Amino acid sequence: MSRHVVAALEKTRGRIEGPYGSANLLGVNPHTLRSRMRKLGIDWSKYRGATS
Numbered sequence: 001m002s003r004h005v006v007a008a009l010e011k012t013r014g015r016i017e018g019p020y021g022s023a024n025l026l027g028v029n030p031h032t033l034r035s036r037m038r039k040l041g042i043d044w045s046k047y048r049g050a051t052s
Contacts, residue, residue, distance in 0.1 A: 002040045005033070006047075014047035 008022040015021045016030050023030040037044060 001036070002042065005037060005040065005042055009042070009044060009047040013049060014044050016044060 004026065005022070008025045009016075012020060012022045012025060016023055016033055018024065021030065023033040026033065028036075034044075
């Protein structure tokens, strides 16, 4: 699960919501994604501006 979330964040450069966000890519609600990220200890801010 953690690897999928991290891969989606890298691909979307840390964006969670919107048509180009990680939640849409993973097919989950943005709130659900944020909740899972908290449980997994994933900090979205370190993926902001990342290049893939």
